[in-house]
Amino acid sequence: MGTWQILLDIVILLGTGALLGALFERFRLGALIGYLLAGALLGPNAFHIIRSSEEVLAVSEIGVALLLFAIGLEFSWTRLRGMGRIALGSGVLQVVATTAAGAGAAALAGLGASASLTIGAIAALSSTACVLQVLNARGEVESMHGERTIGILLVQDMAVVPLMLVLSVLAGGGDAQEVLWGVLRTAGIGLALVAVLYVVFNYFVPLLLASGAVHSNRELPLLVAVVSGLGSGVVAHSAGVSPALGAFVAGMLLAESPFAVQVRADVSSLKTLLLTLFFTAMGMLSDPSWIASNALAVIAGVVGVVVCKTAIVWAVLLPFGTRGRTALASGISLAQVGEFSFVLAALARGRLLDEDAFLLVLSVAIITMMLTPSLAGNARLLAARLIRRTVPAVRDSDREEETGELGIVIGFGPAGRAATERIAELGSRLVIIDQNPDAARDAKRLGYRSVTGDARYGEVLEHAGLREAAFVVVTTPGADIALDVVRYIRQHAPGAQVLVRARFHRSLPELTRAGAHVVVDEEHEVGRRIAEAYLEIVLRRAPDAPASPSEPEECRESDQT
Numbered sequence: 001m002g003t004w005q006i007l008l009d010i011v012i013l014l015g016t017g018a019l020l021g022a023l024f025e026r027f028r029l030g031a032l033i034g035y036l037l038a039g040a041l042l043g044p045n046a047f048h049i050i051r052s053s054e055e056v057l058a059v060s061e062i063g064v065a066l067l068l069f070a071i072g073l074e075f076s077w078t079r080l081r082g083m084g085r086i087a088l089g090s091g092v093l094q095v096v097a098t099t100a101a102g103a104g105a106a107a108l109a110g111l112g113a114s115a116s117l118t119i120g121a122i123a124a125l126s127s128t129a130c131v132l133q134v135l136n137a138r139g140e141v142e143s144m145h146g147e148r149t150i151g152i153l154l155v156q157d158m159a160v161v162p163l164m165l166v167l168s169v170l171a172g173g174g175d176a177q178e179v180l181w182g183v184l185r186t187a188g189i190g191l192a193l194v195a196v197l198y199v200v201f202n203y204f205v206p207l208l209l210a211s212g213a214v215h216s217n218r219e220l221p222l223l224v225a226v227v228s229g230l231g232s233g234v235v236a237h238s239a240g241v242s243p244a245l246g247a248f249v250a251g252m253l254l255a256e257s258p259f260a261v262q263v264r265a266d267v268s269s270l271k272t273l274l275l276t277l278f279f280t281a282m283g284m285l286s287d288p289s290w291i292a293s294n295a296l297a298v299i300a301g302v303v304g305v306v307v308c309k310t311a312i313v314w315a316v317l318l319p320f321g322t323r324g325r326t327a328l329a330s331g332i333s334l335a336q337v338g339e340f341s342f343v344l345a346a347l348a349r350g351r352l353l354d355e356d357a358f359l360l361v362l363s364v365a366i367i368t369m370m371l372t373p374s375l376a377g378n379a380r381l382l383a384a385r386l387i388r389r390t391v392p393a394v395r396d397s398d399r400e401e402e403t404g405e406l407g408i409v410i411g412f413g414p415a416g417r418a419a420t421e422r423i424a425e426l427g428s429r430l431v432i433i434d435q436n437p438d439a440a441r442d443a444k445r446l447g448y449r450s451v452t453g454d455a456r457y458g459e460v461l462e463h464a465g466l467r468e469a470a471f472v473v474v475t476t477p478g479a480d481i482a483l484d485v486v487r488y489i490r491q492h493a494p495g496a497q498v499l500v501r502a503r504f505h506r507s508l509p510e511l512t513r514a515g516a517h518v519v520v521d522e523e524h525e526v527g528r529r530i531a532e533a534y535l536e537i538v539l540r541r542a543p544d545a546p547a548s549p550s551e552p553e554e555c556r557e558s559d560q561t
Contacts, residue, residue, distance in 0.1 A: 005051060005052055006052045006055050006056065006059075009050045009051060009052050009053075009055075009056055010056055010059070010277060012042065012049060012050065013038065013039065013042060013050060013056065013277060013280040013281070014273075014276060014277060014280070016038040016041070016042060016280070017034060017035045017038040017039070017276055017277075017279070017280045018276075019034075019038075020034030020035070020037055020038045021034035021035055021038075021276075022034070024037075029373070029374070030134075030372075030373025030374060030377065031373075032130060032133065032134075032279060032369070032370070032372065032373045033370045033373065035276055035279035035280045035283065036279055036280070036282060036283035036286075036366060036369060036370050037283060037370075038280050038283060039279070039280035039281055039282060039283020039284040039285075039286075040283040040284065040286045040288055040366070041283075041288075042280075042284065043283065043284030043285070043286070044284065045284075045286065045287040045288065045289070045290075046288055050284060053281070053284045056277065056281050056284075057278075057281040057282075057284070059274075059277065060274060060275075060277040060278035060280075060281040061243075061278060062230060062233070062274050063129070063271060063273070063274025063275035063276075063277060063278040064128065064129050064243075064244050064275070064278060064339065065229065065230065065232075065233035065243045065244050065246075065247040066229045066230065066233075066247065066267055066270060066271040066274060066275075067128070067129055067132055067133070067244075067271055067275055068128065068132075068157075068244040068245070068247045068248035068251065069228070069229035069232065069233070069247040069248065069250060069251040069267065069271075070136075070229070070251060070264045070267055070268065070271055072247065072248040072249065072250065072251020072252040072253075072254070072255060073251040073252075073254060073255045073260040073261070073263060073264040085320070086148065086151060086317075086320045086321075086322070087148075087150075087151025087152065087154060087155060088151075088155060089316075089319075089320055090148070090151065090152055090155075090313075090316045090317050090320055090322075091151060091152045091154070091155025091156065091159075092155060093316040094124070094152055094155070094156075094312055094313055094316045094334075095124045095125075095155065095156060095159050097312045097315075097316060098120065098123055098124040098308070098309060098312050099117070099120035099121050099123070099124045100120060101120065101123075101308050101312065102116075102119050102120030102121075102122070102123035102124065102308075103116040103117045103119060103120030104116075104120075105119075105304060105308075106119035106120065111357065114170045114171075114352050115348075115352050115353055115357065117166075117170065118167055118170065118344070118348045118352045118353060119353075119357070119361065121163045121166070121167065121344055122337065122341045122344050122345055122348075122361055122365075123305060123309070123337060123341070124156065124159070124163075125156050125159070125160070125163075125337065125338040125340050125341045125344070126152075126153060126156060126309070126334040126335075126336055126337070126338045127336050127337070127338035127339055127368075127369055127372060128153045128156070128157060128244065128338060128339070128340075129275060129278060129279070129338075129339055130279075130336065130338075130339075130369050130372040130373075130376070131149060131153060131333055131334065131336075131372060131376050132150070132153070133275060134333075134372060134373055134376040134377050135149065135150070135333070135376065137377075138377060140380075143380075144322075144323075144326045145326045145327075145329035145330045145333065145379060145380060145383075148317055148322055148326060148327070148330040149330045149333045149334060152313065152330070152334060153334070154245075154248065156338070156340075157244055157245050157248075157340065158245060160340045160343065160344075163344060164343070164344065164347060167344060167347050167348055167352065168347070170348075170352055171347070171348065171351040171352050185240075189239045189240055189241060190239075190241050190245075192239075193235065193236060193239050193241060193246060193249070194249055196235075197232060197235075197246070197249055197250050197253055198253055200250075201228070201250055201253035201254040201257075202253060202256065202257075205224065205228055205254060205257070206254075206257040206259060208224060209221060209224060209257070209259045209263075210259075210437060221259075221262065221263070221266055222266045222267075224263075225263040225266035225267045226266070226267060226270060228250060228254065228263065229247055229250070229251070229267050229271075230247075231250075232246050232247050232249070232250030232251075233246055233247040236249075251264075258437050258440055258441065258450075258452040259437070259452055260452075261451050261452060261453040261459070261460050261463045262435070262452055262453035262454060262457075262460065264459055264463070265453055265454065265457035265458075265459035265460050266457075268457070268458075268459045278339070279369075282339060282342070282366065282369065283366065285342065285362055285366070286362060286363060286366045287359055287362075287363070290359050290363070291363045291367075294356075294359075294360065294363075297360055298360065298363045298364060298367065301360060301363070301364035302364055302367050302368055302371075305335065305336065305337060305364055305368050306335040306336075306368065306371070306375070307335075309331065309334055309335045309336075310328070310331035310332050310334075310335045311331065312331070313327065313330050313331035313334050313335075314327045314328045314330070314331040317330060317331075324387055325380075325383050325384060325387045326383075328382075328383035328386060328387060329379040329380045329382075329383035330379070332375050332376065332379040332382055332383060333375065333376040333379045335368065335371075335375055336365070336368035336369055336371065336372050336375075337361070337364055337365035337368050337369070338365070338369075339369075341361070341365055342362070342365065345358055345361050345362060345365075405428055405429070405470035405471070406428070406429050406430075406431070406465055406468050406469045406470055407423060407428045407429065407430050407431070407469060407470060407471045407472070407473065408430070408431050408432075408433060408461070408464050408465070408466065408469050408471075408472045408473070409423070409430055409431070409432050409433070409472075409473045409475065410433045410434075410455045410472065410473065410474045410475060410476060410485060411433075411434060411474070411475035411476040411477075411501075412432050412434040412436075412439040412440065412442065412443050412450075413439070413475065413477075415475040415501055416432070416434070416473075416475040419473050419475060420432065420443075420448065423473070424448075428470075428471075429449075430448050430449070431448070431449045431450070431451060431464045431465055431469075432444075432448050432449070432450045432451070433450075433451045433453060433455045433460060433461070433464055434450070434451075434452065435452070435453060435454050435455075436452075437452050440452040451463055451464045455474075455476070455481070455485050456481060456484045456485060456488075458488055458492065461485075461488060461489070461492075462492075466489065466492065466493045466496070467492070467493055469493060469496050470495075470496060470497065471496055471497040471498070471499065472485075472489055472493075472496050472497070472498050472499070473499045473500075474486065474498070474499070474500040474501060474516075475501045476501070477501070477503045478503075479502065479503065479504070479507040479510070479511070482500050482501070482502075482507075482511060483510060483511065483514050486498055486500060486511060486514040486515055486516050487514050487515070489515070490514065490515035497517050497518075498515060498516045498517050498518075499516070499517065499518040499519075499520070500516040500518070500519050500520070501519075501520050501522065502519050502520065502521050502522060503522050504522070504523060505521050505523045505524065507519075508521050
């Protein structure tokens with residue numbers, strides 16, 4: 001297959017995915033459904049417009065690795081260690097319980113022991129790509145149910161290699177001793193890989209990002225970010241470990257550095273592009289005509305997966321101290337069959353699963369993926385309604401109550417510091433955003449939570465807590481930067497009050513139209529302060545003069561509130 005043909009297929013997939021994604025997003029059904037549907041229509045089982053489906057799928061899998069790398073940047077080793085017992089315990093229980101439940105259901109349907117166990121293993125895995133995309137879009141990665149969900153997803157990803165080895169034995173590819181050796185070998189390689197990545201991402205990459213040559217050029221940090229995310233996946237794949245898992249470990253190790261948020265913002269656009277391609281490629285694997293002729297079996301499989309996986313995740317999280325509502329929300333979020341299940345299904349096709357069983361697994365996986373935006377996106381709401389019907393006295397207390405409204409200060413130069421000090425006296429909880437690592441470090445040393453990154457990137461603002469912020473103070477001197485930030489805030493956090501510094505008077509109308517509630521005009525402020533200083537001199541010379549200066553006629557602030 002020629003390079004240009006592959007590129008043409010990718011362009012067609014992305015274009016159709018964007019069109020259908022926008023259509024479904026318009027009706028609030030989720031763009032993800034549009035992506036999967038685009039692949040199903042263009043694939044070899046429908047209109048057969050895409051000719052290089054396997055090559056496109058191989059390219060698109062890079063998006064999953066970048067997604068895990070970006071999520072790893074949110075989970076430092078300290079944070080992961082804090083949730084390790086819950087994640088490991090509940091994750092292992094979920095994989096075992098779901099495998100057993102799936103195998104039991106398949107046995108009742110008349111399949112043999114090996115095929116039943118294969119069905120159970122396939123059903124045990126959820127979609128890391130789908131779920132994390134929804135959690136990211138809704139800003140729920142750091143929520144209580146988001147952390148529980150991600151913890152279980154990571155254990156599922158780690159279970160892919162052992163499950164593949166087990167299925168290989170069932171398919172006649174080896175004996176039990178070979179499986180044990182394969183697991184131990186994979187574990188040893190994984191530990192060696194973590195040690196190498198630890199050295200690279202704790203010493204070399206932060207040192208490179210902090211260098212003046214990289215810091216002063218916006219393209220170089222982007223290149224470092226992409227090489228870090230993709231390179232770690234390539235190294236993991238070469239070592240025989242899941243590329244997505246290797247990318248996650250790399251991101252998690254880099255999360256300890258102050259550059260984590262900006263790196264995540266840098267890879268965001270490429271990650272989104274490749275993930276969109278991944279979902280459209282997943283859709284190409286479906287067979288609409290087969291689904292239509294076997295609708296009852298497909299519907300039964302979809303309902304069984306959604307109900308059983310929700311119940312199992314809820315049940316395995318409760319013994320680890322997770323509240324019922326949070327556990328149920330995590331179960332709803334994980335109620336689908338994942339992309340790594342396709343790897344297991346492809347391995348079992350023709351040896352452990354006949355063609356009908358393979359197509360049934362594939363169809364259930366794709367349809368449950370299509371349901372993920374609605375289920376995972378409304379998991380907390382659905383869980384709250386279900387809990388209220390069964391236990392009316394239960395109330396949501398997943399998070400400890402915090403005092404003081406949340407505010408974000410962008411820029412920690414002299415203006416930002418002065419504003420921060422005065423606002424902090426009023427009891428507000430403040431997050432400082434600054435692209436300069438030294439300024440962000442100073443803010444952290446003074447006791448404020450700080451984020452190193454460019455506030456023009458939505459990822460950086462979302463990480464700082466934009467959706468929960470009561471107000472945002474923009475102190476950056478550049479008018480273009482301030483305009484970009486204000487427009488993003490007004491679009492994604494309409495309830496937040498926006499206060500902006502305007503270095504020049506000519507910027508005031510633009511900032512006001514962009515949606516800033518208060519604009520402090522530096523030129524008028526300087527003039528007013530000079531006038532005040534002069535009047536103080538006059539007052540000292542003439543004690544009987546008026547006690548206070550009159551206000552200038554022209555307003556120095558724009559207040560839309």
